[in-house]
Amino acid sequence: MTDQGAAEESPHGVPAGPGGPSLQKAPRGRPAEPAEPAPRGFPGGRPPGPAEPTLDVANLDVTYRVRGQNRPAIRNVSFQIGNRESYGLVGESGSGKSTVALALTRYLPRNGLVTSGSVSIAGRDVLALSGSALRALRARTVSMVYQEPGRALNPSIRAGRQIAEVFEIAGLDRQTSTDRAEDMLRKVQIPDPGQVMNRYPHQLSGGMAQRVIIAMALAAEPSLLILDEPTTALDATVEAEVLDLVAGLRADMATSVLFISHNLAVIAKMCDRVGVLYAGELVEEGPASVVFDQPSHPYTVGLLRCIPRRGQRKDHGRLDAIPGFQPAPGQDITGCIYADRCALVIDECRTSPPPPFGIGPDHSARCFRHEEAEGLPRSTPADASLPAPPNADDPIVTLRGLSTTYKNAGSELKALSGIDLTIMRGETLGLVGESGSGKTTLARALLGLVVPDPGSVLEFDGSPLPADLRRRPRQLLRAVQIVFQNPDSALNRRHSVRRLISRPLSRLAGLSGSRLAERLADLVRSVRLEQRHLSLRPGQLSGGLKQRVAIARAFGGGPRLVVCDEPTSALDVSVQAAILNLLADLQAKEQVTYLFISHDLGVVRYLSDRIAVLYLGRLMEVGPAETVFAGPHHPYTEALLSAVPSLDGQRRERIRLAGEIPSAATPPSGCVFHTRCPRKLSTGVCETTEPPLAEVEPGHLMSCHIPVEELRRLQETPR
Amino acid sequence: MTAAPDVSAAPGQVPVAHGLAAPPAPWRLLLRKPTFLIGALILLFWIACAIFGRAIAPHDPLAQDLLATNSPPSGAHPFGVDSIGRDVLSRVIVGARDILLIAPLATLLGTVLGTVLGLAMGYFGGIVDTLVGRVVEAVLALPVVIVAFLFIVAVGPSPLTLIVVVGFIFTPLIARTVRTAVLVEGQQDYLASARLLGERPGYIMFAEILPNVFPVIVVEFTVRLGYAIFAVATLSFLGFGVQQPTPDWGGDIAANYVLLGAGYWWETLFAALAIASLVMALNLVTDAIEQVISS
Structure with a gap:
């Protein structure tokens, strides 16, 4: 509350300077600049004038009480969202993003407590509201949209009824509602809304359900819409x-709008201003374009370097992972919360918490060395050994006519249909x-976990690969292994790390005794685990460490082909970078x-x-990675590429896909993509004939009726 | 101390910090629960009675003092004397022995058999699941007490017969619970990982799945144990269990309940209270274990 005065003086930015009661010291080094008055041509386009902010969070502290102990989850967070402004809150898991959202609407769980600070929405002090006033606020002033659309709708009430209820609560009669x-x-x-009104939530696809929820959230025309990872569960x-x-x-x-996400590119696309949350503290805040282009906190700098950008490839060098771990909740921290992981750390960082330093208009960072942040030394050397370039015509796996059908209670679902693919x-x-x-089905068929339809040909290293795992000799078992997406599921939680990693060594590599111990130590070192992790159970490891155990397990038998099924999608960005580096290193070794x-x-x-693009169980395009990204693309690949938000300034011309992904149980006739294809030919051939996967350039295959030169011309001409 | 992180680390090196703190051991959480402590205390009391019964009992539970038949609770006989002159307190104390031997062993038998069947049904699925599942349903459809009667009559009542009969009755129930738990585990990728290492079904069932469904089995065991005590007491009451004159709660109630109408309540009440307290103690312990496991 001591901050109130400062906040009113500089309505356009965070209060620069000592932030609140916990920051008694005046900042040393560069003194805090007062935020500049009314920035000219500010990209956010916020309305001028000292209008009251829609959301004003000041010095918010939130604590969770766990087993009798207080664990601070949010420390001294202050930010404001102006009228019609879109504010992004970005951070990794455990940073407290969702806690902030819950605290704003007083939805914290029983053991969560706002210990100090204030929240006001549209001028009302949220923390002081009575029960009925709080209900009214939630009904009319704030709306929330969560990550899982399937869980936000009542499964037994029709979609239309659920939206209409919002209007009925506002006092309209049933028909008007x-x-x-x-x-x-x-x-x-939503196409055909009349019909969707009468559907139950389980009859809606994920994207449709999320739209229904957005419709509900906006029905009351709230002043503040909170979106908590609204698209994380959806396809690109x-x-x-x-x-x-x-x-x-x-x-x-x-x-x-308060937009919460772990995805920096989504925030960059959607938000005017952005706040970077780390371990419960707002470490940097500013206009989205400024924060992502000229970050001034070492954490923001590190986070951005973890993401492969601007076409970066493994042969350009390793990603720069952030060393160490986010501090555990409740840990006592005297100085800067990021000091332990920071390459720029100085004595001062360990003794006093840095206040927010004003950097530019409306841009501040809690770092004593914010001026040097962009020159943060790499923590991972860029150079790395490279694998020998793969031989262009030496297939290790050949798939011909691979089809897989799931049969369930009389109905059939063709997950893969006639896949021809080689892996070099x-x-x-x-x-x-x-x-x-069908990506996962393809992987499972290759591993022998799913038996493909008769007639499918699988070859490994020139000889046939038995379709059923149980028919594969040990040599073939050890040759093909997998790293699963979710290490929590892939590692037996009752087994120790030692047992988990040793088992493939004894089963597949046939090692025992001292030779096993030697190889185990070697393997543990090469995935960068430590000896003391061996006695732990998976539950005692962080997500990144668990994935390292899973990788060690896959490499235990000395495999020749490792299937990596989304190995980093359950991990945070900074951990993902380290795992990608590890995979690249292991491949070289x-x-x-x-x-x-x-x-x-x-x-x-x-x-x-090389890259293969699958759609509804059919290959749309296969080719060298650079060719697939450079184009000409298959129209589906083109749509995928333009759907992904990017942190790099250059925005490609968007092509948007209409409608939903059809069900694999009833695939469309002809080219399976024709129902959504924006470049569908008017001759009607797309609806009737399935195009063959044909070579359009050396090594570049595509399944499309449009001649490649025509595609090239279409994709080069801006629409 | 300008401790900059080691920038000259090996390629891609990420200093790996400590793992997360180990969660507190389940038994520690149990000891914090008052319900568990009360239940365990009562249970321990009856276990002590079962083991040291003869030594603790003030009188010989079989000795008949024919001059004191049907005498109410007094200083010499705190729980009174029964219709043929035996000390009720001594019979209640010593009566803990057979039931606390038969019920746990019967439950253990049922749990072991049920676990094996449940693992097989859940893991193999398909025809194994269908066949065993039908048999399980058939057994569940039979009137339990009648089947037990027929079996005991055919084989002759003895503690071993009781163990086998109650164990077999429990097997399908436990098998069903274990099967469900295995099906949930079946979604997990670690089973695919094990298959990719060429592990045999026996190893996958007992070394991979069993440890993960063990908590479910522990809870099922404790729940069933309470029912087993009822079942054994009931069979003894009906004359198919522990045979007189061996002290036994169910048998003693059967021997004396006809005299309730005459006002000799002590001859029945204390044995009944003993059964009730044992079952209640077990339920308290079960509740606490369930809470700890599910948290």
Whole structure:
């Protein structure tokens, strides 16, 4: 509350200077600059004038009480969101993003407590509201949209009824409410809203459900809309549509937005201003374009370096991972919260917490050395050994006519349909596609976990690969291994790390005694675990360490092909960088081939030599990574590429896919992509004939009726 | 101390900090629960009675003092004397022995058999699941007490017969619970990992899945133990369990309950209270274990 005066003096920015009661010392080094008055041409486009902010959070402290002990989760966080402004809160898991959102609407769990600070929404002090006033605030002034659309809707009430309820609470009669609900559905661009009104939530796809929720959230025309990871559970093309929708609605409605995400690119695309949260503290804040282009806190700098950007590839060097771990909640910290992981740390950082230093208009960072932050020394050397370039025509795996059908209670679902694909020795083949495209089924068929349809041909190293795992001799078992997406599920939580890693050594490599111990130590070192981790159980390790154990397990038998099924998508950005580096290093050392499955195109591009694009169980495009990214692309690849928000300034011309991904149980006739293809030919051939996967350039295959030269011309001409 | 992190680390080196703190051991959490402590205390009391019964009992539970038949609780006989002159307190104390031997062993038998069947049904699925599942359903459909009667009559009542009968009755119930737990585990990728190492089904079931469904089995065991005590007491009451004159709660109630109408309540009440306290103690312990496991 001591901050109130400062906040009113500089309505356009965070109060620069000593932030609150916990910061008694005046900042040394460069003195805090007062924020400049009314920045000219500010990109956020906030309305001028000292209008009252829609959301004003001042010196917020939140503590969770766990087993009788207080664990601070949010420390001294202050920020404001102006009228019609969109503010992004970005941070890794455990940074307290969601706690902030819960505290704003007083939805903290029982053991969560706001210990100091104030929150005001549209001028009302939220923390002082009585029960009925708080309900009214939640009903009319603030709305929230959460990550899991499936869990936010009542499964036993029709979608239309759920939206109409919002209007009924506002006092409208039933018929008017229903009409207004249908209007709302039209507004969120749901095709055939009348029909969707009558559907139950389980009859909606993820993207559709999230739109219904957005419709509900906006029905009351709230002054503040809180979006907590609203698109994280959605596919890239659906995410792009939902983000476009939110951006479009924001232009029409007088709503301020608090957008919470771990995805920096999404925040960069959606927000005017951004706050970077680390271990419960707001370490940097400013206009999104400024924070992401000229970051001034070493954490922000490090985070941005963890992401493969601007077409960075493994042969350009390793990613720069952030060393160490986020401090555990409740840990006593006297100085800067980031000091332990910071390459720029000086004595002062350990003794006194840095106040927010004003850097530019509306831009501040809690770092004594913010001026040098951009020159942060690398913690990972850029140079690294490279694998021998893969031989272009030496296949280790050949798949011909691979089809897989799941039978369930009489109905059939064709997950893969006639896949012809080769994986070359020593290469990384990136497999890209949205959910339901058959990526995981392809991996499982290769591993022998799913038995493909008769007639499918699988060859490994020139000889047939038995389709059923149980028929594979030990040599073939050890040759093909996998790193699963979720290490919590892939590692038996009742086994020690030692047992987990030793088992493939004894089962597959046939080692025992001292030779096993030697190889174990070697393996543990090469995945950068430590000896003392061996006696722990997976539950006692962090996500990144668990994934290292899973990688060690996959490499234990000396595999020749490792399937990586989204190995980093459950991990934070900074951990992801370290795991990607590890995979690249291991490949160089062990000469192993990767089949790398991911929905993150940046990650796929960083690691892959060649890329295969799947849609509804069919290959759309296969080719060298650079060719696939450079174009000409298959129209689906083109849509995927343009759907992904990017941190790099250059925005490509967007092509948007209409409608939903069709069900694999009833695939469209002809080219399976024709229902959503923006470049569909008018001759009708796309609807009737399935195009063959044909070579359009040396090594570049595509399944499309449009001639490649025509695609090149279309994609080069701006639409 | 300008401790800059080691920038000259090996390629891609990320200093790996400590793992997360180990969660507190389950038994430590148990000891903090008052319900567990009260239940365990009562249980320990009855276990002590079962083991040292003869030494603790003030009188010989079989000795008949024919001059004191049906005498109410007094200083010499705190729980009174029964219709044929035996000390009720001594019979209640010593009566803990057989039931505390038969019920746990029967439950253990049922749990072991049920676990094996449940693991097989859940892991193999398909035809194994269907076949065993039908048999389990058939057994569940039979009237339990009648089947037990027939079996005991055919084989002759003895503690071993009781253990086998109660154990077999429990097997399908436990198998069903374990099967469900295994099906949940079946979604996990560690099973695929094990198959990719060429592990045999036996190893996967007992070394990979069993430790993960063990908490479920522990809870099921304790719940069933309470039912087993009831079942054994009931069978003894009906004359198919522990045979007179061996002290036994169910048998003693059967021998004396006809005299309740005559006002000789002590001959029945204390044995009944003993059964009730044992079952209640078990339920308290079970509740606490369930809470700790699910938290």
